Amino acid sequence: AQSVTQLDSQVPVFEEAPVELRCNYSSSVSVYLFWYVQYPNQGLQLLLKYLSGSTLVKGINGFEAEFNKSQTSFHLRKPSVHISDTAEYFCAVSQVTGGGNKLTFGTGTQLKVEL
Amino acid sequence: NAGVTQTPKFRVLKTGQSMTLLCAQDMNHEYMYWYRQDPGMGLRLIHYSVGEGTTAKGEVPDGYNVSRLKKQNFLLGLESAAPSQTSVYFCASSYQGARLFFGSGTQLSVL
Numbered sequence: 001a002q003s004v005t006q007l008d009s010q011v012p013v014f015e016e017a018p019v020e021l022r023c024n025y026s027s028s029v030s031v032y033l034f035w036y037v038q039y040p041n042q043g044l045q046l047l048l049k050y051l052s053g054s055t056l057v058k059g060i061n062g063f064e065a066e067f068n069k070s071q072t073s074f075h076l077r078k079p080s081v082h083i084s085d086t087a088e089y090f091c092a093v094s095q096v097t098g099g100g101n102k103l104t105f106g107t108g109t110q111l112k113v114e115l
Numbered sequence: 116n117a118g119v120t121q122t123p124k125f126r127v128l129k130t131g132q133s134m135t136l137l138c139a140q141d142m143n144h145e146y147m148y149w150y151r152q153d154p155g156m157g158l159r160l161i162h163y164s165v166g167e168g169t170t171a172k173g174e175v176p177d178g179y180n181v182s183r184l185k186k187q188n189f190l191l192g193l194e195s196a197a198p199s200q201t202s203v204y205f206c207a208s209s210y211q212g213a214r215l216f217f218g219s220g221t222q223l224s225v226l
Contacts, residue, residue, distance in 0.1 A: 004157075006157075009155070034214070036217075042219060042220075043119075043205060043217035043218055043219045043220055044158075044205070044207075044215075044217045045217075046214045046215075049214060090157060090158065101146050101165075101209055101211055102148070102160055102163055102173065103148075103158075103160075103215055104160075104174075105150075105157040105158040105159075106157055107155060107156055107157040108157050
């Protein structure tokens with residue numbers, strides 16, 4: 001079984017400031033890692049994913065995340081946020097083999113960007 | 116290019132009523148999923164399917180049934196709705212080992 005922990009339920013930040021959203025996971029097998037974003041009253045959109053290779057992954061809208069296997073973390077970062085980044089962000093994990101490609105999600109982090 | 120389409124978008128039920136949520140995808144994906152989203156709990160997997168004619172239980176399957184008679188469709192049924200099933204339901208589809216594509220959600224209220 002796998003699990004995802006997003007320690008911060010809400011993160012307020014001023015526009016143009018940097019932000020980091022934390023994600024830790026646990027799994028007994030190799031995993032793929034994802035960050036999804038949900039804007040109000042919409043479905044989830046993929047921000048970025050780690051499947052293999054370089055541990056630094058770049059996604060859409062200037063976001064990036066770093067896979068740290070020893071710390072079982074996959075934190076999401078952006079050097080300068082914009083008002084339009086206000087949304088809920090979900091970290092998710094799936095097994096590399098088997099498991100039916102099911103995603104296990106964290107409880108989400110609400111990012112609120114203020115002027 | 117429709118992607119993943121869910122119907123209906125909103126529904127209000129009385130306790131004990133039944134209903135079916137329909138999910139359709141036009142990307143020829145093998146895998147399909149039903150999740151529910153509740154405040155502070157993220158998304159939890161209800162049921163999923165790894166191919167036409169197959170279904171499997173997820174994390175919170177009780178009170179729900181599913182069917183995948185056609186590859187492009189995945190139906191979620193509630194036989195006897197309960198207030199605890201008030202939630203936002205999301206359907207998703209994918210290829211093996213790849214990203215999930217999500218529908219826009221169905222907001223269900225059970226009174």
